[in-house]
Amino acid sequence: MTGQRIPVREGLLSQALDDLSGVTLIGSRCRNCGETALGASTLCQNCGGDELAVIPLAKEGTLWTYTVVRHKPPGDYRGPDPFVPYGLGLVELPEGIRVLSPLSCDVETLAIGQKLVFKPTILAGDKGDELVSFEFVPAEQREAPHER
Amino acid sequence: MSDDVVIIGTGIHPFGRFEKSYEDIGADAARAALKDAGVEWRQIQTAYLSRMYLPATSGPRVLRRLGGTDIPIMDIEAACASGGAALRQAMLAIKSGEVDLALVLGVEKMPRGFMDPAMIYSPWQIKMGMSLNPSYWSMRARRHMYEYGTTELQLAQVAYKNHKNSVHNPNAMYRREFSLEEIINSPLVCDPIRRLEICAPNDGAAALVLASRRMAERIGGNKPITIAACSHSIARYSADFRCPADSMSSTAANPGPTEVTSGEAYRRAGLGPKDIDCFEVQDTDAFCEIEIYEDIGLCPRGEGGRLVAEGRTEIGGEMPVNMSGGLISKGEPVGASHLGQVYELVSQLRGRSGLRQVEGAKVGLGHVLGAGGNCAVTILKS
Numbered sequence A: 001m002t003g004q005r006i007p008v009r010e011g012l013l014s015q016a017l018d019d020l021s022g023v024t025l026i027g028s029r030c031r032n033c034g035e036t037a038l039g040a041s042t043l044c045q046n047c048g049g050d051e052l053a054v055i056p057l058a059k060e061g062t063l064w065t066y067t068v069v070r071h072k073p074p075g076d077y078r079g080p081d082p083f084v085p086y087g088l089g090l091v092e093l094p095e096g097i098r099v100l101s102p103l104s105c106d107v108e109t110l111a112i113g114q115k116l117v118f119k120p121t122i123l124a125g126d127k128g129d130e131l132v133s134f135e136f137v138p139a140e141q142r143e144a145p146h147e148r
Numbered sequence B: 001m002s003d004d005v006v007i008i009g010t011g012i013h014p015f016g017r018f019e020k021s022y023e024d025i026g027a028d029a030a031r032a033a034l035k036d037a038g039v040e041w042r043q044i045q046t047a048y049l050s051r052m053y054l055p056a057t058s059g060p061r062v063l064r065r066l067g068g069t070d071i072p073i074m075d076i077e078a079a080c081a082s083g084g085a086a087l088r089q090a091m092l093a094i095k096s097g098e099v100d101l102a103l104v105l106g107v108e109k110m111p112r113g114f115m116d117p118a119m120i121y122s123p124w125q126i127k128m129g130m131s132l133n134p135s136y137w138s139m140r141a142r143r144h145m146y147e148y149g150t151t152e153l154q155l156a157q158v159a160y161k162n163h164k165n166s167v168h169n170p171n172a173m174y175r176r177e178f179s180l181e182e183i184i185n186s187p188l189v190c191d192p193i194r195r196l197e198i199c200a201p202n203d204g205a206a207a208l209v210l211a212s213r214r215m216a217e218r219i220g221g222n223k224p225i226t227i228a229a230c231s232h233s234i235a236r237y238s239a240d241f242r243c244p245a246d247s248m249s250s251t252a253a254n255p256g257p258t259e260v261t262s263g264e265a266y267r268r269a270g271l272g273p274k275d276i277d278c279f280e281v282q283d284t285d286a287f288c289e290i291e292i293y294e295d296i297g298l299c300p301r302g303e304g305g306r307l308v309a310e311g312r313t314e315i316g317g318e319m320p321v322n323m324s325g326g327l328i329s330k331g332e333p334v335g336a337s338h339l340g341q342v343y344e345l346v347s348q349l350r351g352r353s354g355l356r357q358v359e360g361a362k363v364g365l366g367h368v369l370g371a372g373g374n375c376a377v378t379i380l381k382s
Helices: A139-143 B022-037 B058-066 B080-094 B124-127 B135-146 B152-166 B180-184 B211-221 B257-269 B286-295 B304-309 B326-330 B334-349
Strands: A005-007 A026-030 A036-038 A052-056 A058-071 A086-095 A095-104 A115-124 A130-138 B007-016 B046-050 B073-076 B102-106 B187-189 B203-212 B225-234 B248-251 B279-280 B361-371 B372-380
Touching: A005 A115, A036 A095, A036 B248, A052 B225, A058 A095, A058 B135, A058 B187, A086 B135, A115 A139, A130 B124, A130 B225, B007 B022, B007 B080, B007 B211, B022 B058, B022 B102, B022 B203, B046 B058, B046 B334, B058 B073, B058 B102, B073 B080, B073 B211, B080 B102, B080 B203, B080 B334, B080 B372, B102 B334, B135 B187, B135 B286, B152 B180, B152 B286, B152 B304, B152 B326, B203 B211, B203 B334, B225 B257, B257 B286, B257 B361, B257 B372, B279 B334, B286 B304, B286 B361, B304 B361, B334 B361, B334 B372
Parallel strands: A005 A130, A095 A130, B046 B073, B046 B102, B279 B361
Antiparallel strands: A026 A036, A026 A052, A058 A086, A058 A115, A086 A095, A095 B248, A115 A130, B007 B203, B007 B225, B102 B203, B225 B372, B361 B372
């Protein structure tokens, strides 16, 4: 590893990043209203409450909606070069939150309701750093990694 | 009513792409509105300029071209609802009794292509590929199709109708009728939304002269158009999945911003959707228009696709929507878009819309919606 591993966003991922297999997304659950936000936060966006508990978010979810991005996004996009169309969707997790995530799979197979699994990924960082990001992949893809 | 606020003049600079500064584009629209109102610039007591992509103090930079003055001039920004936010501030200034004559000017000059993501998104969202506005619209469309059976053909029918309407609008950018086949075969931008089904950022300006009823009577020019309501709001908690959201609640059940804002506007105007003769709404993409039909009460939830398929929102239909051609064909100069809608509605209520005219139109509604769940709704009465 040439540079450091740093999270793509502070307060998004659960633990030290040297072993990615244990990493999850984290959320903030409001003790007042019970709503859950993505990432570590200090104020609840629903009720303004300031007592929030950091909780790990489940690794398994269900696809609530999706699109296929057919054009390279403008600006500092760190995905594959040359560009490859990719899935993007809202993944519903049991904590009462739907998380926007890139979907790594054959885009023609995407379907609302399909089971997905969280997977940390590495994007190219600056100055040789590794940016730890995330995506969701079809559950069967993870269980049978050699089929594809 | 004595505290009525009315529109006495409108002006527009066509929406498109021009080798011309935003100051010139804006000044053209402002001068046109003043001329239409029969009012001198020096009579105006306060001015608001709506814009999103222009530099600080764009208002004075544009309006000083009309001659030096010491009136308050300020910039207003509320994403795609900027024009509605500015119109509302001007209306409130007159309602307060402080001023009797105000100018509202929306102007924008934007680069071709996708909008600069750094304006809206965090660096991590840009790096991960979550920074394309149409991807958010598309995810809403996909879910609606799943829940209600809305079809890709129905999306194309919205784009078909709006492009067709724009042929008769000299202020629209494209002014070209596309066949349904051309639309449905145009390249996907973000599934299921296609290139001929989304609006493009561009340049343009629109301006209004607002007056108290008392002042309008004293000036005695155009027949005043009454602002029956002008409402602006931000989406309630998790009520609107739209850029730059990174997640949404699956437990909160708040009504969306269009439902809330149009509800408030209807209540203030003492009118309902059945009382409105014509509509101009935010068709940033074809699906968005279908969703808005439902949110402003033109049909029950899930039936928006059928409404367009049955032709009921065409100019000759029972509830015409986007007679001007909508943003899909005009383009979206963000700060000017709502005032462009109001320009069209005033023209409709004055019976001056030529081949786009809705017969006997007396009440019109304009609606915009954008980043952060910013929404504005204006209802006008002749």
